[in-house]
Amino acid sequence: MDWFDNVKWLTDFPQIGRSSLRLMSRTIDQHYRAFSRAYGDDIEAFFRPLLDFLLWFEKLLINTPWWIVLAVIVAIVWIASRSAKITAGTLIALVLIGVFGMWEDTMRTLSIIVVCTALSIILGMPIGILMSRSNKVQAAINPILDVMQTMPSFVYLIPIVMLLGIGLIPGLIVVVIYAMPPIIRLTNLGIRLVDKEVLEAANAFGASSWQKLVHVQMPLALPTIMAGINQTIMMALAMVVVASLIGVRGLGQPVLQAITNQYFTQGLLNGLAIVAIAIVFDRASQSYGKRLQRHREAAHG
Incomplete structure (x- = not known):
């Protein structure tokens, strides 16, 4: 029995x-x-002040004459990259985006990507620095980052929407949560990879912990940190379409409409616009990081 x-x-x-x-x-x-x-x-x-700033920045990009916005973006890309090819590619991509009637959606997407990337850097870099200075902190935060990176993106939407409803702020929070892990991990990695002999030399000159971080570790870790920023931008752009499900306007909404209604051309063009923005951010930031690193090496060499 x-x-x-x-x-x-x-x-x-x-x-x-x-x-x-x-x-x-x-x-x-x-x-x-x-x-x-x-x-x-x-x-x-x-989060209301953040929403007000995001709406102000979005209106600024949309209401400013297109040729001024175009000139400013091209100038920023040139200053960052000092590359004629990257600058010309940016100009051509933005002109084509305007010709195909995607300018306003692109400006909305650009505003939320800039704000989300800035927030991810502001929040993520200090966490990465803390992780690099303590193995215990690293051991505690790594599992959280693993969950953030492996959790399906749609799952992020459920608790945020239940808490804050549908709108820009929930979308912004979702994008930041999804995009922040790369900058945290690569800031931690870049600082940990700094040559110990360089740190010993800094100690020999009597540098404080803050001076070592600002003048030695961060400059030498810059290429790795810039790679983290690139990955953060790519992750934020990848989340744009998902965030459109909860009211984030921009290039994601036409893509979502194209999926729902089987509009191939609309989905393709808006998807290519997202790709173009991603390439511009990637090439400009990578070039800036490499140029800054060369400048520091020349100054110290």
């Missing part, structure tokens, strides 16, 4: 597991809804 009961328990195990999962899910959902009702308005108010 005991043997029979054990076998019966084993055969009922999947049903028991499903019941336990439903009970746990119901409990967590109830508590999260209660948290959303209690603190959702306060959290939304906390």
Whole structure:
């Protein structure tokens, strides 16, 4: 009889597991809804200045005459890269985006990418620096980064939408969460890869920890950090289409409409516009990082 009961328990195990999962899910959902009702308005108010800045920046890019925006972007790319090919490619890409009627959506996408990238750098670099200075901190944060990078992007939407609803701020938070891990990891890696002999020389000259970080470690880690910034930009652009599901306007919404209604040309053109922005950011930032590194090597050499 005991043997029979054990076998019966084993055969009922999947049903028991499903019941336990439903009970746990119901409990967590109830508590999260209660948290959303209690603190959702306060959290939304906390992010309100960020929303105001994002809307202001978006309107600035859209309402400014296109030729001024074009000239400013091309000038920034030239200053960063000092490459005629990259600058000419940027000019051609932006002109084609305007010719095919995607200028406003591109400006909306550009505004959220710039803000999300800046936020990811501001939040991510200090975390990467902390990780590089402590193995315990690195061991604690690495699992969190693993979850952030492996979690399906659509899963990020559920708790954010439950908490803040649909709009720009939830989309911005989702993009930042998805895009931040590369800058954290590569800042940590770049600082840890700095030659120990260089640090010993800095110690011999009596440099403080702050002086070593600012004048030795960060400059030498710059190529790796710039690679992290590039990856952050790429991740943010990849999230644009997903974020359009919760109200983020820009190139992602036409792509989503093209998927829903099977508009091949619309989806292709807007997808190519996203690719063009990604290439411009990538080439300009990489060139700037390499040029800055050469300048520092020449100054110290």
